[in-house]
Amino acid sequence: MQLKILGAAGEVTGSLYLLEAGASHVLVDCGTFQGRDEDRRNAETFPFDPIGVDAVLLTHAHLDHSGRIPLLAKRGFHGRIYATSPTVELCDVLWRDSTRLMKEEAEWRTRKNRRRGLPAVFPLYDEADVDQAIALFQPTTYDDVFDVAPGIRVRFRDAGHMLGSAMLEVWLKENDEEVKVVFSGDLGQQESVLERNPAVVEDAHFVVIESTYGDRRHKSCAETREEFASIMREALGDRSKVLIPTFVVERAQRVLYELFLLQEEGVLRDNVPIYLDSPMGVTATEIYRKYASLLSAELQGRLLKDEDPFAPKQLKKAITPQESRAINDVRHAVVLAGSGMANGGRIVHHLKHSLWDPKSHVIFVGYQAAGTLGRRIVEGEPYLRIAGEEVQVKSQVHTVGGFSSHADRDDLLAWASNFKTFPLFLVTHGEAKASESLASGLDGLGFKALAPVAGFTIALAPERREIPVVAAALKRGSDDARRALRDVNSLVASLLERLNDAEDLDDLLPLLMAAKTLLETANTKLLTR
Ligand SMILES: [Zn+2]
Ligand SMILES: [Zn+2]
Incomplete structure (x- = not known):
């Protein structure tokens, strides 16, 4: 068995x-690379035979996974x-949107190439490939255990990261030996606002854990709300456009x-129009x-009280390009449009029409990757070329970081x-610095952790035995207490090794029982603090 x-x-x-x-081969996720060298890397041959893959377990709909x-x-x-029902529906929306964007991009490049005598x-992939993939979906529920291939069972648990997102508990069996691997998927914050909180999993032999924010902390929900409210107060006071x-x-x-x-x-105030300028956003909201x-x-x-938390008063949905363009004539409004990093989508024309206006405001509510229009605005470039036009940037620019749907380090x-x-713990899904930082944080909790490189293969064997020390206890102690617990840990591990070969344990039993009682007392004390 291997991973x-x-x-x-x-x-x-x-x-x-x-x-x-x-003989079973099962994939977890199959996402696109974004950023550096993405076209070449996405088109590469898979390092396995796709025909020989029995099943795919999909954690959630985001394209970097699906x-x-x-x-x-x-x-x-x-x-x-295999994926949860909302993931299936959201994939349908996201895949078709990305197919359309890829098609437009390919046509544009083909036209450019033709002028230079280069190939089309x-x-x-195209719409037909998307149809073919959609037909392979088997919607699953959370919390049920089921077989996906001979010797491989799985349970989807809520990851609290986006609608339908899952962490996976996977059991692999070969020759009477069973190993449990847990994939965190992308994890939500411990106290999630839109989704349910991430499920608690207590046992595994191996855990693949994401580390997007492995070295960073978000502001709390209350601080973020206060920050957003004060930006909105200021922005609305100018009675101009607020672009998000x-x-x-x-x-x-x-x-x-x-x-x-x-x-x-x-x-x-209830009289300020709010535009959701995105057909995909409107469909996604319906799925939510x-x-x-x-x-x-x-x-x-909220929903029980018959309120619609996704429909503030004066919400207007812009579906067609004409409806989107019509927003240019509105003076005072809040406009939500994609893409999040302004490197495409309808937000681009809104930025082109508003960035010159010193009374307008732009509020970024997500990560801005290097090189994107969003990042250049955040970094304060005074002039930008947007959709073929030179625009002077006079808007007031704000960023709110705390709306992240990702867990932070804590x-x-x-x-x-x-x-x-x-x-x-195998620490993945993070820049090397973030992954290594989280690995050392896990080490501080008394866990073994490593941040593997791509291509890393690990033989899966159940030899990691359960050690009766509650990991939670390791989290809060002072350095000395931590060290003492780690010593206890390694003593337990070495005792377990030797106990296997020992014949007569009667004389050891009272000592071990005493140690167990002491540790239980310490544990209860910590947990009830
Ligand atoms: Zn995600
Ligand atoms: Zn992700």
């Missing part, structure tokens, strides 16, 4: 893992794709809800509403400290 780490190692995108047990599945189908994969450019570039799945719904709350508080039972208690409470360590066994 191959084939993507999202030392970087955030391109999530791809291969699990093997006996985006190469249509390519996998195009190249011969015909097994099942083809997109990675946003990813239209998850982040847009969060921002709509925050605007709904600001209306309730009276910060945002449809799966209300998977949302947080906070949102369910959240990741809190989730990891639920494990009562001592699994080996």
Whole structure:
């Protein structure tokens, strides 16, 4: 049995893992690489035979996890794709949108190439490949255990990162030996606003954990709300346009809800129009509403009171390009549009029409990658070329970081400290610096952790035994207490090794029972503090 780490190692995108047990081959995720060298890397041959893959387990719909599945189908994969129902529906939306963008890009490049006598450019996959992949979906529920291939069982658990997102508990069996591997998927914050909080998993032999923010802390929800409210107060005071570039799945719904709350508080008056300028955003919002039972208690409470938390008053949906252009004639409004990093999508024309106006405001609510228009605006470039026109930037620019749907360092360590066994942690889905920082944080909790490189293969064997020390206890102690616990840990491990071969244990039993009682007392003391 083995696990191959084939993507999202030392970087955030391109999530791809291969699990093997006996003759079974199962993939976890099959995402696109984004950023550096993305076209070449996404088009590369898979380091396995797609025809020989029995099944794909998909953690969630984001393209860095799902985006190469249509390519996998195009190249011969015909097994099942297991994912929660909302993930299936969101993939349909996201895949078709990215197919359209790839097609437009390929046509544009082909036209350019033709003038230079160069060959035509083809997109990675097309609508027909998406149809083929969609037909392979097998919707799953959370919390049920089921077989996906001979010797491989799985359970999807809520990851609290976006609607339908899952962490996976996977059991692999070969020759009567069973190993449990847990994949965190992308993890939400421990106290998630839109989704339910991430599930608690307590046992595993191996844990693959994401580390997007492995070295950073977010502001708290209360601080973030205060920050957003004060920016909105200032922006609305200027009675001009407030542009919010946003990813239209998850982040847009969060921002709509925050605007709904600001209306309730009276910060945002009911007569200011709010535009959701994105057909994809409108569909995604409907999917969020449809799966209300998977949302947080906070949102369910609202829905029970017959409120629609995704529909602040004066919300207007712009579907057609004409409706989008018509917003240019509105003087005072809040406009949400994609893309989140302003490197495409309808937000671009809004920026072109508003950035010159010193009374206008732009609020970035997500990460801005290097080289994107969003990043250049945030970095204060005075002139920008937008959609073929030179624009002087006079807008007031703000960033709000705390709406992230990712766990930060503290959240990741809190989730990891639920494990009562001592699994080996494989830290992925983060820049190398973030992954290594999280690995050393896990080490501080008494866990073994490593940040593997892409291509890393690990033999899966259940030899990591359960050690009866609660990891949570390691989290809070002083350095001395931590060291003492780590010593206890390694003593227990070495005793377990030797106990296997020993015949007569009667004389040891009272000592071990005494030690157990002492540790239990210490544990209770810590947990009840
Ligand atoms: Zn994600
Ligand atoms: Zn991700």
